[in-house]
Amino acid sequence: QDARARLDAFTQGLEGLDGRFHQRVFDADGRLTEESSGRVALSAPRQFRWEYERPFPQLIVADGDQVWIYDPDLEQVSVRPQSYEEQQSPLAALIDPGELDRQFRVSDGGSADGLHWVVLAPKKAENPQFTEARLGIDAGGLARMTIADPLGQKTEIAFQNWKRDPDFAAGTFHFEPPEDVDIVGQQIDRAEITPLRP
Amino acid sequence: CATAPRQIDTRPADAALLAAQSAREAALAAQPDWSFVGRIAVSAGDDGGSGRIEWRQHGDDVAIRLAAPVTRRSWSLIREGGEVRLEGLDGGTRYGRDPQVLLYEATGWLIPFDALGAWVRGARAGADARIEFGPQGRPATLHEGGWTVDYREWDAATPARPLRVFAERDDARVRLAIERWDAATPTP
Numbered sequence: 001q002d003a004r005a006r007l008d009a010f011t012q013g014l015e016g017l018d019g020r021f022h023q024r025v026f027d028a029d030g031r032l033t034e035e036s037s038g039r040v041a042l043s044a045p046r047q048f049r050w051e052y053e054r055p056f057p058q059l060i061v062a063d064g065d066q067v068w069i070y071d072p073d074l075e076q077v078s079v080r081p082q083s084y085e086e087q088q089s090p091l092a093a094l095i096d097p098g099e100l101d102r103q104f105r106v107s108d109g110g111s112a113d114g115l116h117w118v119v120l121a122p123k124k125a126e127n128p129q130f131t132e133a134r135l136g137i138d139a140g141g142l143a144r145m146t147i148a149d150p151l152g153q154k155t156e157i158a159f160q161n162w163k164r165d166p167d168f169a170a171g172t173f174h175f176e177p178p179e180d181v182d183i184v185g186q187q188i189d190r191a192e193i194t195p196l197r198p
Numbered sequence: 199c200a201t202a203p204r205q206i207d208t209r210p211a212d213a214a215l216l217a218a219q220s221a222r223e224a225a226l227a228a229q230p231d232w233s234f235v236g237r238i239a240v241s242a243g244d245d246g247g248s249g250r251i252e253w254r255q256h257g258d259d260v261a262i263r264l265a266a267p268v269t270r271r272s273w274s275l276i277r278e279g280g281e282v283r284l285e286g287l288d289g290g291t292r293y294g295r296d297p298q299v300l301l302y303e304a305t306g307w308l309i310p311f312d313a314l315g316a317w318v319r320g321a322r323a324g325a326d327a328r329i330e331f332g333p334q335g336r337p338a339t340l341h342e343g344g345w346t347v348d349y350r351e352w353d354a355a356t357p358a359r360p361l362r363v364f365a366e367r368d369d370a371r372v373r374l375a376i377e378r379w380d381a382a383t384p385t386p
Contacts, residue, residue: 025270027263033235033252033381034270050268055377056237060267069267071248073362073375074239078247091268126288129271147269151286155270182239182371184246 002108003116003137010141011097016043019162021050028152040159044095046082047173061175062092066187068175077177079185090120090133090145109134115143215331222357223321230257233381234318238264239373240307247307251374252381255315260297262311275301275311308370310345317347318374320360334358344368353379 001009018041025034038053045064052058059070062082069078093100100106103124109117115136122128128150136144141162147155177183232255239248250265258277265272273286275297284292284300294300297311313323320337322329332338332349336358340347350362359379365372 023270025265034250052267056375058237058267069248071237071239071375074237074248074373075364076239076241076246076248076373078239078241129269149269149271149286151263151272151274153263153265153270153272182241182246184239184241184244186244 003111003118003135004106004108006116006137007118007135007142008097010137011094014044014095015165016168017041017095017162017164018166018168020160022158022160024156026154026156030154040091041168041172042091042095043168043173046092046096048091048095049172059175061173063173063175068177070175070177070181075180076182076184077175079183079187081186090135090147093120094142104133113144114138215335216329218335219322219329219331219337225357226319226321231255232319232379234376235378235381236374236376238375239371240309241369241371242306242308243369245306246371253315253318254381260311260315262297308367309372310343310365313343313345314365314372314374317342317345317365318360318363318376320349320352320358355379 018039020037021040022037023034024032027033036052036054036056039049039051041049046062047064048060048062050060057072059068061068061070065082067080067082070076090100090104093103100120103122104120105123107119107121109119111117113136115138118135118137120133120135122130130147130149132148134146135142136146142159144159145157149155233253235250235252237248238251240246249267250270252263252265254261259279260275260277262275263272264274273284275282275284277297280295282294282297282300284294284297284304287304289304292300292304298309301311302308316323317340322340323342327340327342329337329341330339336352337349339349345365345367348364348366349360350364351360352358353361353376359376361376363374363376
């Protein structure tokens, strides 16, 4: 079975995922510049939660309409329409398989490091969010995601102990800004979605 | 690390405190190469964003990289020998001589880079800065160029270095949370 077939088997009928991530970022010279970890949760069709725990707390919640980014140390919440954020992360394509082929040219990356690799190249030519992303699949499903950005920086995210279709606690994909924070960005009402520059 | 309580008794700056501050600034000036890694939040009115920041200073040359959450999509501002370039933003590399102007034109974000390079280390950028000192004789608030810079947290090093710096001018805000005071490889 090639990597794509394994990925499809993993995402087949998937309603939700909950697991841990460990992220490492390397600069263009291959030097490790960041190591962080936390929780990631996804719920079909377009909700996700990315919670950095170490070395610093930062919460990102996509509730289906908007993406909230909360930095407790900076006492700031930024909010954007979700349509813009979605192209940023191949993760969203995991729980919305149609999205994978719509956004990316998918090819087989063979196997390495004990994983079977799917290679994603953005179809959107101008200002792509990344030059290439690779999804590493093993028996447990998506084990690793690597992203190369136009400046030669590489982000590598390893995933552990995925729980498939968990029943999420209420509010997992909902965000209420705390009292004393700055809220920046554009809060949209349901009807109107406007893209924002980075 | 000690967290200065929000209501600090900011004693009026007196000679001894100012002398200590000048000594601290002289010590900092003797270290032209420094760097930090952390997070930055920038806002202008209700527009803004946040991300990861890596700041490497070598005398007047500086390389600042900012990266978005999750995908770490990044862009860099580099000044070398007086020439400034802004790379990685949509629309390709931009060139100029003033980093603040270059970034503002590309993103609408106002970051006073030169002054911030001093403020982030707990120092005045120019002679017209006014400081209110906090309990341990460290700057609590600094006023300069129309900006108000609040030092919310310091580390336990000697001399102490800022960990959280909140700068504000009219409806522009720049907030920094320092994770590590040198951008060498993180110790796992």
